[in-house]
Amino acid sequence: METRNITSPIGPFDSGKGSGSGDQQGRQQLMPGVTLVNRYTIQDVIGVGGMGSVYRARDMHFPNVVKLVAVKEMINMAPDPLVRQTIVQNFEREANLLATLHHPSIPRIYDYFSHDDRSYLVLEFVVGKDLETVINDANGFLAEDQVIGWAIQLCDVLEYLHGHKPDPIIFRDMKPSNVMINQNGDVVLVDFGIAKTFQTGIKGTMIGTEGYSPPEQYRGDATPLADVYALGATLHHALTRRDPRLEPPFTFAERPVRRINSNVSMELEAVVNTALQYNPSERFPAASAMKKSLMDVAKKTGALSSLASASLPTPVNSGVKPIWDFKCEDEIRGTPALSQGTLYIGCYDNNLYALNAADGKFQWKYPTDGGIVSRPLIYENNVFFCSEDQCLHVIGARTGKLLWTYPTEGRVYSSPRISDGHIFFGSDDQSLHAVNVNSGRAVWKFATDGEIHSTPLVANEMVYFGNENGSFYGLDFRGGLKWRFQAKRGMTSSAISDGPVLYTASLDSTLYALDAKSGWAIWKFRLGKGTISSPAMVDDFIFIGAADGFVYCVNARTAKEVWRFKTDNQVSSSPTIYKDSLYIGSVDGFMYCLEYRTGRLRWKFEAQSAITGSPVVFDDIVYFGSTDHHVYALFA
Amino acid sequence: MADFFRKLFGSKEETTKPKELVDAATTAPLTDQQLHSIISGQAPKYEIKQLIASVGQSVGKQRDHNEDSVLALTTTISGSVESVPFGLYVVADGMGGHQFGEVASNAAIRIVGGKIVEKFHSYLYKIPTQSLQESLQEVMEESIMEAHQYIQREAPGSGTTITAALVLGQQVTIGHVGDSRAYAVFPDGRMDPLTRDHSLVKRLEELGHLSKDEVETFPHRNVLIRALGQGETLEADIFTVPFPQSGYLMICSDGLWGVVNEKDVVRIIGESPNLHRACQAMVEAANAAGGPDNITVILAQIIG
Numbered sequence: 001m002e003t004r005n006i007t008s009p010i011g012p013f014d015s016g017k018g019s020g021s022g023d024q025q026g027r028q029q030l031m032p033g034v035t036l037v038n039r040y041t042i043q044d045v046i047g048v049g050g051m052g053s054v055y056r057a058r059d060m061h062f063p064n065v066v067k068l069v070a071v072k073e074m075i076n077m078a079p080d081p082l083v084r085q086t087i088v089q090n091f092e093r094e095a096n097l098l099a100t101l102h103h104p105s106i107p108r109i110y111d112y113f114s115h116d117d118r119s120y121l122v123l124e125f126v127v128g129k130d131l132e133t134v135i136n137d138a139n140g141f142l143a144e145d146q147v148i149g150w151a152i153q154l155c156d157v158l159e160y161l162h163g164h165k166p167d168p169i170i171f172r173d174m175k176p177s178n179v180m181i182n183q184n185g186d187v188v189l190v191d192f193g194i195a196k197t198f199q200t201g202i203k204g205t206m207i208g209t210e211g212y213s214p215p216e217q218y219r220g221d222a223t224p225l226a227d228v229y230a231l232g233a234t235l236h237h238a239l240t241r242r243d244p245r246l247e248p249p250f251t252f253a254e255r256p257v258r259r260i261n262s263n264v265s266m267e268l269e270a271v272v273n274t275a276l277q278y279n280p281s282e283r284f285p286a287a288s289a290m291k292k293s294l295m296d297v298a299k300k301t302g303a304l305s306s307l308a309s310a311s312l313p314t315p316v317n318s319g320v321k322p323i324w325d326f327k328c329e330d331e332i333r334g335t336p337a338l339s340q341g342t343l344y345i346g347c348y349d350n351n352l353y354a355l356n357a358a359d360g361k362f363q364w365k366y367p368t369d370g371g372i373v374s375r376p377l378i379y380e381n382n383v384f385f386c387s388e389d390q391c392l393h394v395i396g397a398r399t400g401k402l403l404w405t406y407p408t409e410g411r412v413y414s415s416p417r418i419s420d421g422h423i424f425f426g427s428d429d430q431s432l433h434a435v436n437v438n439s440g441r442a443v444w445k446f447a448t449d450g451e452i453h454s455t456p457l458v459a460n461e462m463v464y465f466g467n468e469n470g471s472f473y474g475l476d477f478r479g480g481l482k483w484r485f486q487a488k489r490g491m492t493s494s495a496i497s498d499g500p501v502l503y504t505a506s507l508d509s510t511l512y513a514l515d516a517k518s519g520w521a522i523w524k525f526r527l528g529k530g531t532i533s534s535p536a537m538v539d540d541f542i543f544i545g546a547a548d549g550f551v552y553c554v555n556a557r558t559a560k561e562v563w564r565f566k567t568d569n570q571v572s573s574s575p576t577i578y579k580d581s582l583y584i585g586s587v588d589g590f591m592y593c594l595e596y597r598t599g600r601l602r603w604k605f606e607a608q609s610a611i612t613g614s615p616v617v618f619d620d621i622v623y624f625g626s627t628d629h630h631v632y633a634l635f636a
Numbered sequence: 637m638a639d640f641f642r643k644l645f646g647s648k649e650e651t652t653k654p655k656e657l658v659d660a661a662t663t664a665p666l667t668d669q670q671l672h673s674i675i676s677g678q679a680p681k682y683e684i685k686q687l688i689a690s691v692g693q694s695v696g697k698q699r700d701h702n703e704d705s706v707l708a709l710t711t712t713i714s715g716s717v718e719s720v721p722f723g724l725y726v727v728a729d730g731m732g733g734h735q736f737g738e739v740a741s742n743a744a745i746r747i748v749g750g751k752i753v754e755k756f757h758s759y760l761y762k763i764p765t766q767s768l769q770e771s772l773q774e775v776m777e778e779s780i781m782e783a784h785q786y787i788q789r790e791a792p793g794s795g796t797t798i799t800a801a802l803v804l805g806q807q808v809t810i811g812h813v814g815d816s817r818a819y820a821v822f823p824d825g826r827m828d829p830l831t832r833d834h835s836l837v838k839r840l841e842e843l844g845h846l847s848k849d850e851v852e853t854f855p856h857r858n859v860l861i862r863a864l865g866q867g868e869t870l871e872a873d874i875f876t877v878p879f880p881q882s883g884y885l886m887i888c889s890d891g892l893w894g895v896v897n898e899k900d901v902v903r904i905i906g907e908s909p910n911l912h913r914a915c916q917a918m919v920e921a922a923n924a925a926g927g928p929d930n931i932t933v934i935l936a937q938i939i940g
Contacts, residue, residue, distance in 0.1 A: 485767070500806040500878055513771070513876070517805040518720045521771035522876045557875040559773055 029053050030073070035060065037113055040071055040122060051075060052118065056125060059110075064359060065323045067635055068125040069110060076117045084117070091119045098192060101164075102580040104595040104602075105157035105187050126188045131176035135238055141261045144268060147238050148298050151271075153187045154179065154231055155291035162224040162287055170222045174230035175212040176237055184601055211244035212237075215278060225280040228287055232275025239264050239272070252276045267297040320605040323621060323633040324360030328353060330371075332625025335415075335574075335614040339378035339397065343633075345625050346372025346385055352393070353631070354383075354400060357623070360633060364400035368393060373613075374425075375415040375455070379437065386412035386425055392435065404440040408433060410451065414465075415494075419458035420477070426452020426465055434463075434479060444479035455494040455534075457502070460516050464502055466491025472504065474519055483519035487512070492532035493544075494574075498556065503535045503542050511535065511544055511554060523559035527552065534574040534614075536582075538596065543582055545571025551584055551592070553599055563599035567592065569610070573624075578617035578636055585611025585624060591634065593622075605634055668910050686712045687721035687803060689936035692915030696891055697927030703730035704889050704930040705741035705796075707749045711760060722760060723803035724752055725934045727816045728796045729889040731863060736787075736794035740865050744783045744796045748811070751779035752802060773874045776802055776811040780864070780872045787865030795863035798872075799831055799887050803879060803936065812873040814863050816932075818887045820880035821905055827898045830877060834862035858890065884911075885936040888918075891929035895922045911935045 030053070035041045040057040047054035052073035059067040074091065078084045095112040098121075111122035131150070135142065154174070161169040173191060180188040214229035233244055236252055240260040247255070253276070257269045271293050277283045284290040329349035336345035343357045348371035354363040370388025377384045381397045392406040410428025417424045422443060423435045428451040434443040450469025457464040462482065466472040470487040472495075488508035495504035495514075501522060502514045507530035513522040528548030535544040541562060542554045547570040553562040573585035582596040587610040593602040609628035616623050620636045689710050695702045707726040712719055728744040730737030755775050758766045768775070780798060787794060797814025808830075810818055815833040822828075832838065836859040841851050864870065879885060884905060892901075900921060908914035915933050922931045 501876075515772075515805045515807050520767060520804055520807075522807055522809065523773040524771045557877060558873070559875075 030055060036071065036120060037115075039111075040069060040120075042071070043068075046070070057122075059122075062323065062635070065321065065635070070107070070123050070125045072121040072123065074119045074121070076114075076119065088114050088119060095121055097169075101161075101169075102597070103157055103160045104580075104598055104600050105153055105189055106160075106192075107188055107190060108580070126180045126182050126190065128180045128182035128188070130190070131179040131181060131187075131234070131238065134181055135176055135241055138241075141241065141263060142238055144239070144264055144301065145298075147235060148268065148294055148301075149185075150179070150181070150187050150238075151231070151235055152291055152294050152298070154189075154234075155287045155294060157187070157189055158224070158227050158231065158287035159291060162227070168224055170224060171227050171230075172217070172222050173212075174227055174234055176234055179234065186600060211247065214280070215250055216280060223280070224286060225283050228275050228283050228290055229277075229280075231287070231290070232272050232283075235272050236276065239268075250278060253278075265297065265301050267300055268294075271297060320603050320634055322605075323635065325633070326353075326355055326360045326362070326631040328625075328629050328631065330629060331609075331627040332629065332631065333371075333612045333627060334373040334625065335375040336616055336623050336625060336631065337376045337378055337383075338616055338618050338623060342397070343623055343631070344376040344378065344383055344385075344397075345631055346374060346376060346387070347625070347629075348372070350387070350389075352376060352383065352385055352395070352400075354397075355631060357618070357621070357633070360631070366393070366395050366400045366402070370411065373413050377416050377418060379418050384416045384418065384423060386414060386416060386427075388412070390427070390429075392416060392423065392425060392433075394440065406433070406435050406440055406442070413453040415455040417456050417458055424456040424458060424463055424465075426454065426456065426467070428452075430467070432456060432463070432465060432473075432475070432479075446473070446475055446479045446481070448473065450490070453490075453492045453532075454504075457495045457497055459497040459502075460500075462516065464495050464497070464504075464516070466493065466495070466504060466506070468492065470506060470508065472514070472519070474516070485512075485514055485519040485521070489530060494534040496535055496537055498537055501556070503537065503556070505531045505533065505535060505544055505546075507532065509546070511542065511552070513542075513556070513559065525552075525554050525559050525561070529570070532572050536575040536577050538577045541596065543575040543577070543584075543596065545573055545575065545584055545586070547571070549586070549588075551575065551582070551594065551599070553596070565592070565594055565599040565601070572612040574614040576615050576617055576622075578622075581636065583615040583617060583622055583624075583636070585613065585615065585626070587612065589626070589628075591615065591622065591624060591632070593636070605632070607632065684712075684714050684719050685721060685938060685940040686714075686719065687723045687936060687938055688911060689723060689725065689934060690910075690912035690915045691935075692912075692919040692931070692933045694891075694919045694923060694927065694931045696930050697923055699930055701738060702930050703737040703741055704728070704891065704932040705730070705738070705745045706932045706934065707745040708934055708936075709749065709753070710936070713760065720805045721803060721938060722756065723936060724749060724800070725803070725885070725887055725936055726798065726800040727887045727889055727932050727934060728798045728864070729814065729816050729891075729930070729932070731795040731797075731860070731866075736791035737796070739791045740787045740794040740796040743786055743791065744798045744864055747783040747786055748779045748798065748800050751782055752776070752800075755779075772802060772804060772807070772809040773876060776800065776809050777872060777874050780811045780813065780874075781870065784864050784870045791865065795860070795866040797860070797889070798864050801885060801887060801936075803885070803938075806879050806938075807876050808879050808885060809876045810874070813870065814860050815858075816887065816889045817893050818885065820877075820883055821886050821902060822880060822883040823906070825902045825906075827902055831873065835860050857894070879938055881938075883937075886933065888933040889930060891927075891931035892918060892922050892933050895925045895928065895931075905935070911937060 030042045042055045042057050044056045045053050046056045052075045055071045057071045099109040107124040109123050178191045180190050212230045212233040214226050217226045239257050257264050328347040331348045334346050343355045346352050351365040353365045368387040368389050372387045374386035383395050383397050386392050388411040394403045408427035408429050412427045414426035421437050426432045431445040431447050448467045450467035452467045454466045463475045468490040472485040474482045487506035490507045493505040495502045500516050502516050505511045509527045509530045511525040527546040531546040533545035535542050540556045542556050545551050549567045551565045567586035568588035570587045575582050575584040582594045585591050589607050590604045592604045607626035607628050611626045613625050622634045625631045687710050691708045705728045709724040711722040726745045728741035730741035797816040799816040800811045802809045812831040815835045818830040820828045837854045837857050904917045905914045919931050
C-alpha cells in the first residue's frame with residue numbers, strides 16, 4: 001500500500017483523476033496583505049492541505065488591536081457547474097453545523113463565505129503545537145500522565161461529536177497532526193471534516209490517513225468506532241514514537257506499546273490495545289467507555305490527581321492585551337453598562353463616566369457627592385444609577401446632564417431595576433423604593449430589617465431582593481409582602497430567576513434555590529465561604545463566585561457540583577456568560593475567561609489590582625473596571 | 637401601563653370580581669363534568685390553583701400477592717393567602733423473590749411519607765405557619781435514607797424501589813431509586829421520563845452494549861443495580877423540576893410501564909374524562925396485556 005498523507009502539498013484528490021502533480025501551481029495561494037471580504041487581512045500561510053491553504057489573518061473589524069483568526073481556504077475544482085454549486089451548498093451546510101458545536105476542544109467558527117471558486121472558513125486561531133510536532137520535538141518518550149490527560153480530552157470531544165443529534169458526527173481523521181496542544185496544554189481538534197465535501201472524484205469515501213484508520217474505514221464505513229481505533233493509533237504513536245505511516249497497516253498488535261516503551265503502565269497499554277482491535281465489536285463500544293477506562297487507569301496510576309492539581313501550566317496573561325484602557329481618579333468597584341456604543345461606569349472618585357466603547361475615549365462625566373458602586377441602567381436615553389450620596393440620579397445618556405434625583409435616607413449601593421414604568425432599588429435606609437420612572441415620585445417604600453445592597457429582581461409580577469440582615473423578600477407590585485425567607489447571614493447577592501425558581505446566595509456560605517411563588521428553599525448548595533457574588537445561569541448550570549476564591553458551577557436540578565475553578569483570592573465579581581465562555585473577576589487582580597461547561601481556563605488577564613465588579617460582554621468584547629482605577633476592554 | 641396601575645393600586649371593582657369566582661370554585665366536591673369543563677375550559681383567570689390526583693392499583697394476573705405500595709396525599713389550603721398546592725406521591729415496588737418484598741415497599745412509603753408530612757406539619761397545620769430549615773431536597777434525601785436504614789435493620793435481605801414526588805407550589809422535588817418511573821405527560825402526546833432507571837438493562841444500554849431492540853428482549857430486564865435496603869451506601873437521585881404545566885405528573889411501577897407502551901398511556905389519559913378513570917383504564921390495559929406483575933399508577937394535575 002502506498003503511503004500518502006493528505007496534509008502534504010501533493011494531494012491525491014487534486015484533479016479528480018489522473019496525476020496530482022503540477023496542479024499546485026494552478027491554485028494560487030493568497031499573498032500576505034490581501035484582504036478578504038473587506039475584513040480579513042492575510043498575514044501568512046500556516047498550512048497547506050489537499051483542498052487549499054490555511055492562513056493566519058487579522059480581523060480588521062477590530063482596527064485598534066490585533067485580533068488573529070485562522071482562515072481555511074477550500075478550492076472548488078469540480079468542472080461541472082451543477083456539482084460546483086452542490087459543493088458550495090454542502091460547504092455552507094457543514095459550516096452552519098460546525099458553528100453550532102460548542103466544545104472546548106473544537107475551535108470556534110466565526111464566519112464563512114464563498115467567492116469565485118473558493119470557499120473560506122474563518123475560525124479561532126489556536127496558538128500551540130500539533131501533537132505530531134510535540135512527539136517529534138520531545139527528548140525521549142512523552143510522560144504517561146500527560147498522554148492520559150490528552151487522551152481523556154480527546155475521548156471527551158469524540159463523545160460530544162458522536163452524541164450529536166440528529167446524526168452523529170464522525171471525525172474520520174484522528175491523527176497527531178490534527179490534534180493541536182494549545183498554550184494551556186489542552187487539546188484542540190483541527191482540520192474538521194468540512195474539507196471532505198470538496199473531495200470529489202475519488203471512488204468511495206475512503207477518507208483518513210493510512211496508518212491511523214481502522215480496516216473498516218477502507219471499505220467506506222466511517223463509524224464512531226473508527227474514530228475510537230484512530231484515537232488508539234494516535235495514542236500508540238504518542239507513547240511509542242513509532243509513526244504508523246511508516247509501518248505495514250494494521251500491525252499494532254505486533255508492536256505492543258510496552259515492548260517499545262516499558263515506562264507505560266500495563267493498564268494504559270490494555271486500553272490502547274482494546275481501542276486498536278481489528279474487529280470493531282471487540283473495541284470499546286463508544287468513546288465514553290474508552291474515557292471511563294482511561295479515568296480508571298488515571299486513578300490507578302495516580303495520574304488523575306496530578307492532572308487535577310496541576311491546574312495546567314499557567315498561561316501568563318496568555319498574550320491578552322487590552323483593546324483600550326481608561327484611567328479614572330479612584331477605584332472602580334462596580335459594573336459597567338453598555339448602550340448604543342457608549343460604556344457607562346461609576347467610580348469611587350464620585351463620577352459616572354461615559355466612554356466610547358470602541359476606543360475608550362472620554363465622552364463626559366457626571367459628578368455626585370459620593371462613591372458609585374451601583375451599576376448604571378440605561379432606559380429611554382437616560383442613565384439611572386445610585387450613589388453613596390444617598391440619591392438615585394437620572395441623567396441624559398448622551399449629554400450627561402441632570403434630569404432629576406430622588407433622595408433616600410441612606411447610602412445607596414443597590415443598582416436600579418426598571419419594570420412597568422417603575423424603578424426599584426434598595427438603600428441603606430433599609431427600604432426598597434419604587435419610584436415612577438417619568439415623574440421621579442415615590443410610588444411606595446417597603447421597610448425591611450436591614451440595609452439593602454442587592455439589586456432587586458422583577459419577575460412573575462413580583463419584586464425579589466435580599467438585605468444585609470439575611471432576609472429575602474417576595475413583594476407584589478403594590479409593595480405588599482407575599483413571602484419572606486431567612487438566611488443566616490446577609491444577602492448582598494442579587495437573585496436571578498428561571499421561571500418558577502430563584503437562585504441567590506448569602507454570606508452564610510450557601511447558594512439557594514427558592515420557589516418563586518412561596519419562598520421555599522428547594523435546595524441549598526454549600527460554598528467554601530460566604531459570597532456577595534450574584535449567580536448566572538445557562539442551560540442547566542448555575543455559576544457563582546465565593547470568598548473562598550472559587551468559581552462554582554452547580555447543576556440547577558440536582559444541586560450537584562459540576563466543576564469548580566480556583567482563583568488566588570476572593571471572588572466578589574459575578575459571572576457573565578457569553579457564547580461558550582464565562583467571564584469573572586477576582587480580588588487576585590485577574591479577569592478570567594473559562595469554558596463554561598468544564599471550567600477550563602481559556603485565558604486570564606492581569607489588572608494591577610483587585611477586580612470586584614462584574615464584566616459585561618458585547619460584540620466579542622469584555623468590559624470591566626478594576627480597583628487599579630482603570631476601565632479595560634478585552635477581546636472575548 | 638394601565639394594567640400596571642391596576643396591579644399597583646387595585647380598585648374595588650377589580651377585587652370584588654375574583655372573590656365571587658373563588659367562592660364558586662370551592663363548592664366541592666366537583667362533579668366529573670365540572671372538573672372536565674374546568675380542565676378543558678377557558679382556564680378562568682381567578683380560579684384557585686389546586687392539585688388533584690388519583691391512584692390505580694392491581695395485583696395483576698399472575699402474582700398472588702401485592703408487593704407494590706402507594707401513597708398519595710393532596711392538600712389544598714386556601715383563604716386570604718394565596719393557595720400553595722402541596723402533594724406527596726410515592727410508589728414503591730418491593731423486590732420479587734425476597735421474602736420481605738412487601739414489607740420493604742410498605743415501610744418505604746410510610747417512612748418517607750411520615751417523615752415528610754412531619755416536616756411540613758408546622759407549615760400546613762400550625763398558626764402562624766413556619767417554613768422549615770431544610771431545603772426540599774434535603775427533606776427528601778433524609779427521609780429516603782431513613783427508610784433505607786429501617787429496611788436494612790428490620791427486613792434484611794429485602795429491597796424496594798422508590799419514586800417519590802413532593803409537589804409544593806409549581807415545583808416537583810423527586811427522590812428516586814430503582815426502576816419505578818416518574819413521567820411528565822403533556823396533552824400534545826409528549827411523555828418525558830423524569831427519572832432514570834437504576835437497572836442493569838438501562839446501564840448496559842447507556843454503555844452502548846445493548847441496542848434498542850436488544851433492550852426489549854433482554855432476559856434480565858428486572859435486575860436492579862440500586863434499591864432501597866440494599867448495600868451499605870445508597871445514592872438516591874434527588875432533583876427538582878417544574879410541575880408539568882397543563883399536563884400531568886405520572887408515577888408508576890414497572891407493572892405498568894413494562895407492559896403498556898407510551899402511546900397507549902398517552903391515548904388512555906387523553907380519552908379519559910378524569911384522573912381516576914384514566915388510572916383505572918391504565919390498570920385494565922396492563923391486565924389485558926397479561927398482567928404479569930403488580931401494577932401501580934398515580935396521576936396528578938394542577939388545575940385552575
